[in-house]
Amino acid sequence: MIDLKPLLSPRSVAVIGASPDxxxxxxxIVRVLNCHDFNGKIYPVSRSHKNIFGEPAFSSILDVPxxxxxxxxxxxxxxxxxxxxxxxxAGVKAALILSSGFAEDSSTAGNDLQVQLSEFADKSGMIISxxxxxxxxxxxxxxxxxxxxxxxxxxxxxTTSWEAKTRVAAIAQSGGMGFAFFDRARPKYLxxxxxxxxxxxxxxxxxxxxxxxxxxxxxxxxxxxxxxxKTPSKLLRVAKKALIAGKPIILTKIGRSDAGARAAASHTAxxxxxxxxxxxxxxxxxxxxxxxxxxxxxxxSGFIYFxxxxxxxxxxxxxxxxxxxxxxxxxxxxVHGLDVPILDSKTRKEIDQYLPSYGxxxxxxxxxxxxxxxxxxxxxxxMIASADNVDTVITIASTRVPHxxxxxxxxxxELSKETKKxxxxxxxxxxxxxxxxxxxxxGLPLFTNVRNCxxxxxxxxxxxxxxxNYLNGKIKATANLDGRSNLEEAIRKESLNITExxxxxxxxxxxxxxxQGILAKDAGSVVTAAKKLSGPVVLKIQSAEIPHKSSAGGxxxxxxxxxxxxxxxxxxxxxxxxNSPKAKMDGVLVQKMxxxxxxxILGITNKDGFGPILMVGFGGTSVETSGDVAFALCPVTPxxxxxxxGKLRGNVLLDKDKYDLRALxxxxxxxxxxxxxxxxxxxxxxxxxxxxxxxxxGISVVDALMVKFDKSMENRS
Numbered sequence: 001m002i003d004l005k006p007l008l009s010p011r012s013v014a015v016i017g018a019s020p021d022x023x024x025x026x027x028x029i030v031r032v033l034n035c036h037d038f039n040g041k042i043y044p045v046s047r048s049h050k051n052i053f054g055e056p057a058f059s060s061i062l063d064v065p066x067x068x069x070x071x072x073x074x075x076x077x078x079x080x081x082x083x084x085x086x087x088x089x090a091g092v093k094a095a096l097i098l099s100s101g102f103a104e105d106s107s108t109a110g111n112d113l114q115v116q117l118s119e120f121a122d123k124s125g126m127i128i129s130x131x132x133x134x135x136x137x138x139x140x141x142x143x144x145x146x147x148x149x150x151x152x153x154x155x156x157x158x159t160t161s162w163e164a165k166t167r168v169a170a171i172a173q174s175g176g177m178g179f180a181f182f183d184r185a186r187p188k189y190l191x192x193x194x195x196x197x198x199x200x201x202x203x204x205x206x207x208x209x210x211x212x213x214x215x216x217x218x219x220x221x222x223x224x225x226x227x228x229x230k231t232p233s234k235l236l237r238v239a240k241k242a243l244i245a246g247k248p249i250i251l252t253k254i255g256r257s258d259a260g261a262r263a264a265a266s267h268t269a270x271x272x273x274x275x276x277x278x279x280x281x282x283x284x285x286x287x288x289x290x291x292x293x294x295x296x297x298x299x300x301s302g303f304i305y306f307x308x309x310x311x312x313x314x315x316x317x318x319x320x321x322x323x324x325x326x327x328x329x330x331x332x333x334x335v336h337g338l339d340v341p342i343l344d345s346k347t348r349k350e351i352d353q354y355l356p357s358y359g360x361x362x363x364x365x366x367x368x369x370x371x372x373x374x375x376x377x378x379x380x381x382x383m384i385a386s387a388d389n390v391d392t393v394i395t396i397a398s399t400r401v402p403h404x405x406x407x408x409x410x411x412x413x414e415l416s417k418e419t420k421k422x423x424x425x426x427x428x429x430x431x432x433x434x435x436x437x438x439x440x441x442x443g444l445p446l447f448t449n450v451r452n453c454x455x456x457x458x459x460x461x462x463x464x465x466x467x468x469n470y471l472n473g474k475i476k477a478t479a480n481l482d483g484r485s486n487l488e489e490a491i492r493k494e495s496l497n498i499t500e501x502x503x504x505x506x507x508x509x510x511x512x513x514x515x516q517g518i519l520a521k522d523a524g525s526v527v528t529a530a531k532k533l534s535g536p537v538v539l540k541i542q543s544a545e546i547p548h549k550s551s552a553g554g555x556x557x558x559x560x561x562x563x564x565x566x567x568x569x570x571x572x573x574x575x576x577x578x579n580s581p582k583a584k585m586d587g588v589l590v591q592k593m594x595x596x597x598x599x600x601i602l603g604i605t606n607k608d609g610f611g612p613i614l615m616v617g618f619g620g621t622s623v624e625t626s627g628d629v630a631f632a633l634c635p636v637t638p639x640x641x642x643x644x645x646g647k648l649r650g651n652v653l654l655d656k657d658k659y660d661l662r663a664l665x666x667x668x669x670x671x672x673x674x675x676x677x678x679x680x681x682x683x684x685x686x687x688x689x690x691x692x693x694x695x696x697x698g699i700s701v702v703d704a705l706m707v708k709f710d711k712s713m714e715n716r717s
Contacts, residue, residue: 002204004212006093007127008138008194010069011040013145014061014092016083017075017099018044020052026074028147029098029135035154036142043068060086067091072135072145077101077113080131081120088124096145097130103200104132114202121203133199134175137182139192146197148179150186157186162441164191166304169219171196171206177225177293185297187433189440190304193219205230207238210249214241221303223296224251229278232609239285243467248303250288250296253278277608280631286466288459298452301445302460306422310464311457314338317390318364319380321372325396325428326364332450336458338392340364347387351380372397372404377425378411385421392422392457399427399435399446409438416443422460426453491681495544496708501589503685503704510674512667514701517591526569527562529590536560536593539568540703541576545583547705552579558593594700597691598659601629602668604675604685612675616641616668618650619689634672638665659692663699683709 013033019026030052033042043064044052051057058064061071061083071092073080077099087095103114114131121128129136135146139158144151151158168190172178175197182195194213198206206226211234213219222242229235242249255275282289290296316338320326330340343351343363351361354375360366365384367375381395399405405412415423425439426447439446447453487509494502504516518529519542530537541554549555553575556568569588576583601619606612614636617629630647632640642665645654654661667690675685684707691700 001211001215002127002208004094004127004204004209006069007096007129007204008136008196008212009141010094010143012043012066012068013038013040013070013072013143014043014045014058014064014068015072015074015145016045016061016087017073018046018049018052018057020049025098025147028152029072029074029145032144032146032148032152035152036144036156036158038141038143040141040143041066061090061092062086064090070094070096070145072096072098074098074147077110077131081113081116084117084120084124084126084128088126092126094127095129096133096135097128097199098133098135098147099130100132102131102202114200117202128203130199131202134179134197136194136196137192138194146175146179148175150179150183151195158192160189160191160440164304166220166307167191167193167218168221168223168300168304169194169196169209169213170223171198171209172225173198173201173206173227174225175199180293181223181225181297184293185300187431187436188297188301188446189437190297190301201230205234207231207234211238211241214238214245214247220247220307221300222247222249222251223300224249226251226253227255235281236285236610239281239287242287243285243470246307246467248286248288248307248463250290250299250303251282252290252292252296276631277605277610277613280613280633281610284633286463286470288463294449295452295455298445298447298449299456299459301447302422302424302456303463305416305443305445306460309420309422311391311422311461312464313391314458314461315389315391316340316394316454316457317343317384317387317392318394318396319367319377319384320364320396321367321369321398322396322428323366325426326366328450329394329396329426329454330364332454333457335451336454338454338458341389343384343387344389347383350386351383354380376408376411377405378408378415381423382415382419385419385423390421391461392424393419394424394426394453394457396426396428398429399425399431399439400429402432402434402438405435405438409442412439412442412444422457424453424457426450488678488681491678491706491708494706494708496710497544497547498706498708499542499544499586500540500549500704501542501586503706504701506706507674507701507704510670510677512670512674512701514704515591515594517589519587520569520590521587523566523569526588526590527565530559530562530565533590533592537565538591538593538702539565539572540589540591541572542586542589543576543580543583544586546576546580547707552576591702594691594702595693595697597693597700598653599689600664600692600699601686601688602671602690603687604634604671604682605631606675606679606683612672612679614644614668614672614675616644617648618653623688634675636669636672638662638669641665641668644668657695660695660698661692664692667699667701681708683707 017026018030021027022031044057046057047059049057071087102110137144170178170181178197196209316333318326318329333340348361377395381393384393425444501519504514507514520526520529536558539556540549546552554572559565559568599619601617601623603615604612612634614632614634615629628649630644632644686705687701
């Protein structure tokens, strides 16, 4: 972990490139720094000005009378490295580079400057953030080295006037998006500890900030805007730390489209685009994806106020003075997998004494304005929360006029403090600022969007289960490493695309049972092989240059008598000579036809730096069309396999009384362990199809393909 204290919590700051012109970014950043009560010293450094905002300016960092911890550079890119060398001489520990003109402009000169910047950081040991950053805010220290207009002004509150027990950190590669989180959350009075923009991340990545804030316990919920991940292994490490610590990461990752993906040799690679790898990691470690800023802020608010009391289940109790609002909320609950049960008789009896004859306590509890006035939001919410069959309460209110909420502030604060179940407030009118402030100070999240409210509850419940399952069942690799060196040596001798016959041999060597067959070179040896196998056979061309055998006319099925087998062999050879005349052929694989069953595809993709990822779905040649597949990081346990199959749209077909699912789980775990043991050599594996037989009769691997990394990628970290 990088110690970011000199960067994020310095005792002194120098602004290099400072200006008194507040119309320029160089002037605005000095003004923003000065308009908040930072308790450290701020030194303007300028070659053009002797005095800036009443403070003496120094012509060089070397002239500043004390050792400065953080230097903020807002100067032309070509002068940055020379200035950093002066900073290093002056003992500066950290630098924030706001200057643009580096790799973001895609020029050779810009790229070269960024490489030199990274090299300087490695050589000097200086902590360097950026370049092309919009800076950051440390709300506790009231430190704002940024030119963002969202914090430009003495009247802008960086923190809430009340003590917040939990805090949000917003971290974004895009400066505008990072401060947008803060700006959109401000009307809700969401407590932030940091707003950090990372720019080009030449030296420090977004994930370094997340890791530091987790370790230092300086944030409890993270809002992330990510464009790319420079170090995939760091994402795995940080995501695991966040889940174990119970500090949810809510992010949006741009670049989901795989429109530019290469033509793939295997079905697995075709179905597993780059975003799929990210999504698999997110699912593994409970990382929550948001669709827009408002939704992400709303999700964060749920965790901020009730992250220590996540919903025990999916049952929701609703109170409303608007029947239409209650029905709308109930429908939204259904969309997000939440149940709205009829409340138990004891709870209903308690509520009924306050309801008019035309009200109902079933659920939603439909009261009136009179009930709100006489009984209050806090008391009714407390009654609903006491129900044994409720895990979360949603209270629907009109917050346009704040007086009732202000009147109940103490009761609402007591409710928030004492309840063991989350209580969410949804306002169907735009909230008055005093309403928002009162609810935030009371510790209750306020939503103005029905969908965001119910999705937040659903995500909180899922997060609780994800953390529980991870902590209770950490997956341990069980890869069989016996003979691994021999296995790796054999793989290195293979061509880039490993034929089915050789793939089957490698799997069999590892201990995975396959329908291996016999490789034959001519019609006579094909007939001899078929006789040894006894019964109907299938013939398949074997060539590293023909990964898709069927489309090349290289497969003949269910051949029985000798003449059929000879004719099949001759037809395959003729088809290949016509369709792929330059392909080098190893021969024809003769396999025994297996009993019919349910076709499954199993695959491995291992190309994005996250290690091998297992794919499972319904197999056959139409798998890419159906796209009914699911993914998980390797290695997997049988329990994880069962959960994975449950994600398939057609999972109803996987009847454990009808099919041998235990055999499927065994093959999935063995394949994932095989992939782990050769992860530096193999980039793709396809087992398609594998035939799942009736209960007790196992599973048959009838086709296989492996694709190696090219030599430059072998043994990569």
